[in-house]
Amino acid sequence: MKVILNKDLSPLGEEGDVKEVARGYARNYLFPRGIALPYTDRTVALFESRKGDIEARKEEKRKDALGLKEKLEGLALVIVMPAGPNGKLYGAVTSQTVADELVKQGFQIERKRVELPGNSFKSVGKYKVTVKLYESAAAELTITVEGQPIKVETPSAPVRGGGRRRRDAESAEVKQETEQQSGEGAPVQAESAAPVDAPEAAAPDAGNQ
Numbered sequence: 001m002k003v004i005l006n007k008d009l010s011p012l013g014e015e016g017d018v019k020e021v022a023r024g025y026a027r028n029y030l031f032p033r034g035i036a037l038p039y040t041d042r043t044v045a046l047f048e049s050r051k052g053d054i055e056a057r058k059e060e061k062r063k064d065a066l067g068l069k070e071k072l073e074g075l076a077l078v079i080v081m082p083a084g085p086n087g088k089l090y091g092a093v094t095s096q097t098v099a100d101e102l103v104k105q106g107f108q109i110e111r112k113r114v115e116l117p118g119n120s121f122k123s124v125g126k127y128k129v130t131v132k133l134y135e136s137a138a139a140e141l142t143i144t145v146e147g148q149p150i151k152v153e154t155p156s157a158p159v160r161g162g163g164r165r166r167r168d169a170e171s172a173e174v175k176q177e178t179e180q181q182s183g184e185g186a187p188v189q190a191e192s193a194a195p196v197d198a199p200e201a202a203a204p205d206a207g208n209q
Contacts, residue, residue: 001026002039004047009035011112016047016054065134068107072131072139077101083124083147093121093145098129121145 001023008014009030012021018039021030030036037043047054079101082090095114102109115130124147131139 003030003036004039004043005036007035010110014058016051061134062137065137068133069137069139072102072107072141075105075141077105077141077143078146079143080146080148081124082150085149087124087147089122089124089145089147090150093127093143094119098141098143102131 002018002020003026005013005015005017005019013019019036021036026036026038031038037046077098079093079097081093084090093116095116096111098114098116099109099111102114109131113132115132117128121127121143124145127143127145129141129143131141133139
């Protein structure tokens with residue numbers, strides 16, 4: 001179905017562009033939102049009358065794109081990523097990564113406008129990135145990818161002599177408990193009483209014999 005765009009819609013086109021789209025897309029999305037109008041003699045005449053205004057707005061967009069191009073190309077963009085000792089990144093720098101960094105710098109750039117050679121960077125270094133702006137205008141950025149070492153915690157060395165002192169202390173405790181147990185279980189010996197002298201048997205009375 002042929003339509004005329006009433007508003008800019010990325011990536012479909014700009015105001016005044018004539019496009020072929022699916023009928024359902026036009027009726028369910030473009031027409032209800034006023035983004036496009038059916039291509040008819042009436043709408044063609046309407047846009048012919050607006051042609052001067054449309055061209056003036058496009059010229060303003062071209063000027064804005066040139067100003068943005070100058071700002072972006074003068075930008076020193078540094079991206080810090082976790083990396084190993086050999087410079088390999090734990091992850092990758094993608095178009096979304098660059099777009100996020102540009103937002104931090106105050107530039108609202110859509111991810112799909114950022115083009116990276118090879119689609120991603122996986123090592124530290126300097127790279128060239130292209131940002132598409134408006135029509136044929138594009139900015140070329142120099143991006144520096146720096147590695148951030150990952151800290152690896154090493155186990156602390158055991159205190160020398162600590163194990164021996166602990167063993168000595170444990171041995172002393174065991175010895176003490178053993179002695180206590182030995183004292184509690186030992187039989188109590190009664191003090192031997194002094195022998196009692198038995199009385200001498202009375203000598204038989206000689207007279208009674």
